[in-house]
Amino acid sequence: MDTSSMRNNARLAISSETTFLLTALLFFFFNSLFLPQGLLYTDLLAPVFLWWLFKHYKLHLLIYFFIFTTPFILIHFYYNAEPYYYYRSYIMFFTAVVFAVCFYVSIKESYPLDTVFRKILIINFILFIIALGVFRYPELKKTFWYLKQISPGAASFPRLKLFTYEASYYSLLFAPVAVYFYLKLLLFKTKHAVLLFLMVTLPLLFSMSYGVIACIGITLFSLTCLQSKLFLRKKSVQRFLLFGILIAVIGVVTLLKADPGNPLFFRIRNIFTGRDTSFRGRTYESFILAMKILKEKSILFGVGLGQVKIIGVPVFKQYYGYQVPIVRIPNTLSDTMATYGIVGLVIRIFFTIFFFFKCKVWKNYYQLAMFIFMFTYQFTGSFMTNVVEYVIWVLAFTPSFKEFDRGNFLTRWTDYFRSSKKDSVYSELNPVE
Secondary structure, eight states, rough: EEEEEHHHHHHHHHHHHHHHHHHIIIIITTTTTOOTTTHHHHHHHHHHHHHHHHHHOOOGGHHHHHHHHHHHHHHHHHTTOOHHHHEEEEEOOOOOOOOHHHHHHHTTTTHHHHHHEEEEHHHHHHHHHHHHHTTOOOHHHHHHHHHOOTTSSOOOEEETTTTTTTTHHHHHHHHHHHHHHHHHHSSSSTHHHHHHHHHHHHHHHEEEEEEHHHHHHHHHHHHHTTTTHHHTOOOOHHHHHHHHHHHHHHHHHHHHOOOOTTTTHHHHHHHHOOHHHHHHHTHHHHHHHHHHHHHHHTTTTOOTTTTTTHHHHHHHHHHSSSSSSSOOOOHHHHHHHHHHHHHHHHHHHHHHHHHHTTTTTBBBBHHHHHHHHHHTTTSSSSTTTTTHHHHHHHHHSSSSGGGGGGHHHHHHHHHHHHHOOGHHHHHHHHHOO
C-alpha cells in the first residue's frame, strides 16, 4: 500500500470516529432538545442511518425486525387495529431498531467507545455544575431540572434531567457510563478515584431516579456476590465501602431529625405504604392494566402498536376512577405484553435468555453488568420502543471493553497463587489496559 492510500485510510478512520463521537453526544445530550415529547433526532435521522448501514453492507440485519413484526401486523389488522396510531408507532419502533443496529455495527467495527464514555462523563459533569449554578433562576432552571411532583403529597423537588424530557430517562441514559466507571474503580488502579466517583454519583443522586439507582446497586451487588474476592480485593474499596456506609447512616439519621417530611423519605414511605402512584404504575399495576387491555382484543397476540392509547382510555378510567392525562404503560415487559400479547412476551424473554448464552455474556464483567441492569430494570419502568433500552441490550450482548474480559482476571488470579507473592496482589491481578 502506497503512502497516499495510507493517508486516505487514516483520514477516513478519523472522520468515522469523529462522526461516531458526535452522534453519541447528540444521542446522550441533545436527542430530544426542542422536539415534542416522544420524538428524537435519531428518529428524524433514520434515513441517514439506513444509508450508513447500506454503505457498510449491513442493511440485511434489519430483516429480522420485519420477520418478527409482519405476522403480528396481519393479526392485529384482522382485529381492526386503528391504522394511523399503528403505523405511527411502527415507524417509531423501526427507527429505534435502526439506531440500535447502527450502534451494534459500530461496536463490531471497534469504534472507540471508551473515549466516548470519558467525554460524556466530563461534559455531563460540566452541565451538572451549570445546572446547580442556574438553580435560582426559574427560566433557566426548568431547562436542566424536572420540576413535577415526585410522589403524591410530597413537596415538589427538582430532579436533574439536563436536556432530556424527564429525570428517569436521563438517568437511564447515564447508566451504561456510570456502570463502566464504577467497574473501573472496583477493578483497576484509577487516578483521582474520589473525583471520578463524585463525577459519576452526584448527577445520579440529583436525578432522584430510584429505579435506575436501585438497579445499578443490584448490578454491582450481584457482581460482588459472584466474585467477591475479585471485586473486594483492593483495600481502598473495602475502606471506601465502610466509610460510605458510615456516611450514609449518619446522613439518614441527620435528615430524619432535621426534616422528617423531606421529599426523599416521603416518597420511600409512600412506596412501602402503596401510595406512590408512579411506583405502582411502573410495576405491578402495569401488568394488571396490560391484562385488562389484552382481554379487549387478543390475549395471545395483543392489541398492536399504538392501540393502547385508544383501547386503554376506558380501561384506565375504570381502573383508576378518573381519566388519566396520558394513557400509556410505563413498563417494558407489560408494554410488550399489551402490544404483542403473551406470544410476544414469551418471544422477548426467550431471545433475552438465548442471547445471554449465545453471546456468552458472563465472560465479560461489563457485558454481564449491563445484562443484569437491563434485565432488572425492565421490571420497573421504560417502554417497548425506548431506543436507550436497545442500546443497553447491545452493550450487554456485544463485546466492547476487552479490559473487563473475565479471562484476564482469572489468569492473573491463578498466577498470583502460583507465585505466592502476597505483597503484590494488585500488580498480579490488574490486567494491562
